[in-house]
Amino acid sequence: MKIIPHKLAAVVYLALLLSCNAGKNIRQDQAAVSDKALKDCFSIPIGVAVGPYNLKGDEAAFILKQFNSLTPENAMKMGPIHPRPDRYNWRDADSIVDFAQRNGLRIRGHNLCWHNQAPGWFFTDSSGKAVSKEVLLRRLREHIQAVVGRYKGKIYAWDVVNEAISDKPDEYLRNSRWLQICGEDYIAKAFEYAHEADPDALLFYNDYNEISPIKREKMYRLVKGLKDAGIPITGIGLQGHWAINEPSKAQLDSTIGRFAGLGLTIQITELDISVYPKEHDARPRRPEDADTAFTPAREAKQAEVYRNCFEVFKKYRKQISGITFWNVSDRSSWLDDFPVRNRKDHPLLFDSNLKPKKALPAIAQYSW
Numbered sequence: 001m002k003i004i005p006h007k008l009a010a011v012v013y014l015a016l017l018l019s020c021n022a023g024k025n026i027r028q029d030q031a032a033v034s035d036k037a038l039k040d041c042f043s044i045p046i047g048v049a050v051g052p053y054n055l056k057g058d059e060a061a062f063i064l065k066q067f068n069s070l071t072p073e074n075a076m077k078m079g080p081i082h083p084r085p086d087r088y089n090w091r092d093a094d095s096i097v098d099f100a101q102r103n104g105l106r107i108r109g110h111n112l113c114w115h116n117q118a119p120g121w122f123f124t125d126s127s128g129k130a131v132s133k134e135v136l137l138r139r140l141r142e143h144i145q146a147v148v149g150r151y152k153g154k155i156y157a158w159d160v161v162n163e164a165i166s167d168k169p170d171e172y173l174r175n176s177r178w179l180q181i182c183g184e185d186y187i188a189k190a191f192e193y194a195h196e197a198d199p200d201a202l203l204f205y206n207d208y209n210e211i212s213p214i215k216r217e218k219m220y221r222l223v224k225g226l227k228d229a230g231i232p233i234t235g236i237g238l239q240g241h242w243a244i245n246e247p248s249k250a251q252l253d254s255t256i257g258r259f260a261g262l263g264l265t266i267q268i269t270e271l272d273i274s275v276y277p278k279e280h281d282a283r284p285r286r287p288e289d290a291d292t293a294f295t296p297a298r299e300a301k302q303a304e305v306y307r308n309c310f311e312v313f314k315k316y317r318k319q320i321s322g323i324t325f326w327n328v329s330d331r332s333s334w335l336d337d338f339p340v341r342n343r344k345d346h347p348l349l350f351d352s353n354l355k356p357k358k359a360l361p362a363i364a365q366y367s368w
């Protein structure tokens with residue numbers, strides 16, 4: 001075809017116009033995606049771990065805009081809520097439940113039985129000797145009845161047993177005081193007691209390091225065993241404490257895929273993505289830990305891991321019934337002190353000024 005000069009100019013102009021408009025549309029779409037509140041991007045509860053201090057000031061309004069489910073970060077754990085045999089400390093837990101009720105948010109209760117933050121009195125008698133299995137199970141039942149009973153109908157899901165599985169490759173269950181005194185039975189019993197206290201609540205087994213194939217198989221064995229034995233477990237909680245170097249899409253896909261056929265609902269219960277490569281144990285600070293700047297490279301890498309996660313979550317959207325982030329924004333995270341004390345991390349979707357980071361539009365493209 002012969003193209004005469006003024007026609008060529010018109011064609012070039014048209015092509016330029018089209019490409020500019022296409023660019024503009026993409027930018028507009030991205031802006032629309034990132035302006036949308038996080039909770040409005042998904043058709044399942046989108047939660048956040050909070051303490052009472054998060055529920056005032058600018059964070060309160062921010063939480064109401066972005067999230068529609070709360071998990072008490074510490075207030076319902078055994079130690080904080082039941083510090084002595086005859087003393088329950090309801091204040092913080094009540095304030096979170098009241099806030100959620102007033103504002104129409106759901107609540108995931110966390111947690112009823114854990115080796116950590118469990119007060120010593122549970123396991124010992126007045127002379128300091130270990131109690132019998134019978135006494136420990138009675139105490140567990142009374143505790144669960146009191147806590148679940150108080151919030152019956154207000155808390156839709158509970159992490160009943162947290163982190164009962166060992167991280168040691170050749171050990172099945174964690175060698176906790178629960179296991180030492182009761183044997184494996186305490187796990188099933190905790191579910192039975194929780195079901196007795198609120199038959200309508202969803203009941204979860206919750207754990208971390210879920211992408212390790214060894215730990216994942218142990219989790220699978222535990223939850224399948226409970227389900228097959230008729231124990232009232234309804235869900236599996238994958239904590240999702242991840243980092244810029246893990247999980248890969250393949251690791252996450254095989255993890256969620258493994259649990260997807262069990263007939264249990266799956267929730268991501270404690271999601272955050274550290275900007276430092278994953279380390280599993282606390283360690284002393286090193287000189288290189290001083291480099292805590294949230295650089296564009298770190299932001300881009302983190303956005304990519306978040307994106308990958310949500311791509312896989314979307315694939316399993318029939319099985320995944322909730323996603324909770326562990327803390328509100330980069331203003332404050334437990335990772336600021338773990339695994340290295342006083343090393344600032346930036347693991348969440350919003351920065352310290354509560355402004356969206358690149359990770360937000362990255363995940364919003366996988367809305368469902």
Ligand code: GLA
Nearest residue numbers: 073110162208239241270334
């Ligand atoms: C675990 C627990 C949470 C919280 C985090 C760290 O994942 O389940 O309650 O303590 O560790 O903050």
